[in-house]
Amino acid sequence: MDSKLENEISELLQNNVITRDVAQNILAYYQSKKAGKPNRLFVIFGVLGAVLVGLGLILILAHNWDQLSKWKKTIFAFSPLFLAQILAGYTILKNKSRTWIESIGTFLFFTIGSSIALVAQIYNISGDLSSYLFTWTVLAIPMIYLMRSNALALLCLVYATYYAVEEGYSLFNTSSEPWWYFVLILAIAPFYLRMLKLNPKTNMTSVFNWLFPLSLVLVLGAFVRTNDELGLLMYVILFGLLYNIGQMPLFNTQKLRRNGYLILGSIGTVVMLLIFSFDVESHDVRILKYNMPEFQICLVLTLMIISVLVYSYFKNRIKVFNPFQYVFVFMISLVLSGFINTTVFAVTVNALVLTLGLFTIKIGTEKRHLGILNYGLSVITALVVCRFFDTDMSFVIRGVLFVCVGSGFFIANYAMLKRQKNNIS
Amino acid sequence: MQIKSTQLFVIFILVAIVQVSIPVKMIYQRESVLKYGTVYKFKTQPIDPADPFRGRYVQLHFDANIYKTQETNWKNDEPIYVSFIKDGNGFAQIEDVTKEAPNNETYVLAKVTSYVKWRNELHINYGIERFYMKETKAKAAEIKYIESESDSISHAVYATVYVKAGEAVLDNVFIDDIPIGDVVE
Numbered sequence: 359m360d361s362k363l364e365n366e367i368s369e370l371l372q373n374n375v376i377t378r379d380v381a382q383n384i385l386a387y388y389q390s391k392k393a394g395k396p397n398r399l400f401v402i403f404g405v406l407g408a409v410l411v412g413l414g415l416i417l418i419l420a421h422n423w424d425q426l427s428k429w430k431k432t433i434f435a436f437s438p439l440f441l442a443q444i445l446a447g448y449t450i451l452k453n454k455s456r457t458w459i460e461s462i463g464t465f466l467f468f469t470i471g472s473s474i475a476l477v478a479q480i481y482n483i484s485g486d487l488s489s490y491l492f493t494w495t496v497l498a499i500p501m502i503y504l505m506r507s508n509a510l511a512l513l514c515l516v517y518a519t520y521y522a523v524e525e526g527y528s529l530f531n532t533s534s535e536p537w538w539y540f541v542l543i544l545a546i547a548p549f550y551l552r553m554l555k556l557n558p559k560t561n562m563t564s565v566f567n568w569l570f571p572l573s574l575v576l577v578l579g580a581f582v583r584t585n586d587e588l589g590l591l592m593y594v595i596l597f598g599l600l601y602n603i604g605q606m607p608l609f610n611t612q613k614l615r616r617n618g619y620l621i622l623g624s625i626g627t628v629v630m631l632l633i634f635s636f637d638v639e640s641h642d643v644r645i646l647k648y649n650m651p652e653f654q655i656c657l658v659l660t661l662m663i664i665s666v667l668v669y670s671y672f673k674n675r676i677k678v679f680n681p682f683q684y685v686f687v688f689m690i691s692l693v694l695s696g697f698i699n700t701t702v703f704a705v706t707v708n709a710l711v712l713t714l715g716l717f718t719i720k721i722g723t724e725k726r727h728l729g730i731l732n733y734g735l736s737v738i739t740a741l742v743v744c745r746f747f748d749t750d751m752s753f754v755i756r757g758v759l760f761v762c763v764g765s766g767f768f769i770a771n772y773a774m775l776k777r778q779k780n781n782i783s
Numbered sequence: 784m785q786i787k788s789t790q791l792f793v794i795f796i797l798v799a800i801v802q803v804s805i806p807v808k809m810i811y812q813r814e815s816v817l818k819y820g821t822v823y824k825f826k827t828q829p830i831d832p833a834d835p836f837r838g839r840y841v842q843l844h845f846d847a848n849i850y851k852t853q854e855t856n857w858k859n860d861e862p863i864y865v866s867f868i869k870d871g872n873g874f875a876q877i878e879d880v881t882k883e884a885p886n887n888e889t890y891v892l893a894k895v896t897s898y899v900k901w902r903n904e905l906h907i908n909y910g911i912e913r914f915y916m917k918e919t920k921a922k923a924a925e926i927k928y929i930e931s932e933s934d935s936i937s938h939a940v941y942a943t944v945y946v947k948a949g950e951a952v953l954d955n956v957f958i959d960d961i962p963i964g965d966v967v968e
Binding site: 420424440447450451470472477480482493534 | 953
């Protein structure tokens with residue numbers, strides 16, 4: 359039994375807040391709830407152990423035991439894989455516990471990688487890292503569904519991202535767009551959707567709620583090739599999409615910290631707008647070619663975001679106007695209009711950031727949520743800090759702006775705390 | 784629809800076979816080239832980097848990585864067919880680089896790294912530029928090579944490569960006819 363809970367209950371008992379019967383009922387309830395659940399610590403340590411053993415195996419094999427013959431080395435390459443496969447088969451047949459599934463799934467994942475790596479080592483196959491990671495992930499993905507292993511799904515997501523980053527970002531300009539990343543993600547997605555449907559409130563689903571959007575954010579930049587301006591717009595649309603997904607009841611009804619889509623979407627949108635808010639000499643969209651990966655992705659993301667909005671509208675979920683949800687419309691029209699006047703563009707974007715900041719403050723005040731309130735104030739602060747670097751603005755105006763926002767922080771927090779105090783009393 | 788564990792197991796067996804077949808296919812292809820291919824000696828220079836999964840290796844720079852040609856119509860990453868002949872000392876010489884597969888068996892399917900116009904150089908990647916070595920030996924091999932280059936005697940540093948109808952397998956690297964692994968023993 360949780361000692362913290364026991365302490366709390368005995369304190370309540372001592373102060374006559376609850377009766378002895380109620381205390382016993384509470385303890386019995388938590389005990390019965392715990393009995394049905396597998397021990398989470400066992401699962402975590404099982405997976406951690408499998409990760410360490412798997413990685414250790416890869417390192418031991420990477421040493422390159424050149425005193426062994428080619429065939430002995432080949433046997434070493436395959437034996438961990440065979441062992442893991444036998445264990446995985448046994449786990450599936452015997453319907454073993456969650457701890458087994460997660461640990462063996464993880465172990466199998468690493469043995470797939472180590473067997474390919476060792477064969478590549480024996481036969482001196484150069485093959486770049488990205489194609490190796492791709493083959494590895496492709497071979498592991500079916501196991502997610504066969505074993506229903508969360509840890510395996512997580513590893514596949516991480517390695518799909520690793521592949522895309524390795525393939526797409528290169529210092530030596532030899533990189534190419536990692537289009538296959540989307541196929542890998544689509545292959546993992548049904549498992550994630552199943553998790554959302556069956557266990558929306560578990561910690562593992564929350565981890566996915568963060569890692570899935572984070573993976574997209576990391577990889578998208580790999581598709582920016584020639585047109586940086588369109589690349590930035592691509593990110594604005596992506597963050598808009600994430601924010602709109604985060605607004606869906608499936609995520610929005612959960613605790614904010616479990617909603618990676620909403621937080622990443624919101625912060626990302628503000629950061630992208632701040633980048634656009636500088637009054638530069640010219641915004642260079644250059645020639646827009648339809649076969650540019652930037653353009654194609656912008657188009658697909660826009661269609662996705664519109665679908666999410668239309669779906670939410672018809673399900674009657676859009677009740678209040680939330681500017682975060684429509685930032686992408688402003689930005690697409692601004693960028694595609696070719697920035698007739700760069701100053702008009704900068705002023706519009708600044709106004710947009712200010713609106714978002716004020717809107718967040720309003721939401722924070724309505725919900726009496728100090729975190730949201732201060733986030734709104736931080737958005738405005740970030741805008742003011744960015745303007746600090748624009749040398750063409752008078753020092754006095756900048757100084758006054760800083761003082762105003764600083765006072766805003768004091769006043770807003772003071773008022774909110776006072777209101778909370780009054781409510782309690 | 785609920786799938787039974789026995790059905791899952793049958794699918795698992797198929798997946799397990801695919802998981803094993805990829806490395807087995809890699810082995811089969813290389814063994815076939817080693818058995819039936821033509822062996823060439825590629826003049827080379829080694830340096831020592833590391834891979835997080837496959838261990839330490841010496842990165843080889845073959846003379847054959849560069850081909851002088853007046854033709855300028857090359858795209859990066861484009862597949863090309865490189866045919867070889869042997870010179871008087873048995874070292875590989877590029878006979879021709881084409882975009883279509885030649886009719887002989889002694890060519891390698893490679894990729895264009897880049898074309899350097901002002902030097903008329905076509906840079907080629909064969910996919911055999913890594914020679915994996917025991918972690919304690921790779922650095923020593925590079926040092927040995929630098930030492931052998933700095934003395935006054937000229938040393939022959941080369942790799943033996945088996946070639947068969949597009950495939951190339953790097954077999955070993957030698958300094959003065961001694962395998963590089965034995966040189967740094």
